[in-house]
Amino acid sequence: MQEKELVQLFQHFKKYTALPEKAEEAIAAICSPITIKKNRDLQPIGHTCKTIYFINKGIARIYYFKDGIDVTENFFFENSIIARVESLFTGKPSRKAIQVLEDAEITGINANLLFKLYDSFPEIERLFRKIFEAAYVETVHRIEGIQFHTAEERYKALLLEAPDILKRVPLKYVASYLGITQVSLSRIRGLM
Amino acid sequence: MQEKELVQLFQHFKKYTALPEKAEEAIAAICSPITIKKNRDLQPIGHTCKTIYFINKGIARIYYFKDGIDVTENFFFENSIIARVESLFTGKPSRKAIQVLEDAEITGINANLLFKLYDSFPEIERLFRKIFEAAYVETVHRIEGIQFHTAEERYKALLLEAPDILKRVPLKYVASYLGITQVSLSRIRGLM
DNA sequence: CTATTCATTTATCATATGATAAATAATCAC
């Protein structure tokens, strides 16, 4: 594991809570570096999520198929944690995949070993509690953004809150993320 | 605090993780019983969430106003935990309120004191970590249920997955929960 | 019990979005 990427990871963790050195070492020991090419699946559909990922570089999305149609659930950028929580927290196989949208460098954290670390390092349990609490809050905001807003409102909100998505991600993925067809998204963009 | 209601609370906690007796006592010490009449707000809009609630009896909903329109974010039944997490986990005031839809008996858990207990009782931190992880997973499922489904599909899914909501909750609240108007909901019901 | 308020349904019309097809534009493999 490259030192540089671990530094980036622990830098990210500091936003949530401080970790004693021993705890950092313990986490470092269960991390693996992953280099992956654009458009490849980091995790396929149907497998149980046993890894928590951190993006050092690149973009990724979680997606699944609804009636044969590719639906993007979420996008993830540099310095963020990705996990298919509905699988990670339940132990059930996930119907969702993680795909990388640019050549990426990723740190994989072995989830089972991490959960074991919770017993010896309450600070680590606290860290990940806070990480997922923050992700939970984001998800709640997401619902608010969907409920009772028109497609156009949702597009404008995205333009305001996460313009990077529109700059770096193919529109066809953005469309399903917004819950509309690609054609509708194109029409909405055309009006502005 | 009534013994009976605490038993019900700890019974609920057992679904997530076992607690040592001392931890249960520590939690019991920060709980207060609340009796509240139908249609009253348990927590008003604009206040910062400092209490985690457990419903011993009754139903509640979280709601807010979007452009002057009452929107239901979620429903909660007996034996469930309610919190406006976007306020609880960020310390910011909530734009949402909690309202009781039937005469209810509720246990309030002082959140600040609870978070202090996390330091001395890792088991308590673990318990609430798991509780909110499970709630997070539910929220992720919720998004899946909204994205790319028609109003009719969403109604039918609700009929299947949570028929109790339709039995015990006024339809006007169900409509905004489904992200549609009351009139549309009525029309959809009429077709079936 | 009665009157009043509130909730639900029904009807009509307007509009946003979906479905499909075709034209352009951009990207990729070789």
Next chain:
DNA sequence: GTGATTATTTATCATATGATAAATGAATAG
């Protein structure tokens, strides 16, 4: 660099849902 594939836009038509109004039904206060 060129052809082939893929992404995006544009156009047309169909339909689900919203907005509004009015009628019916249920709940509540006094």
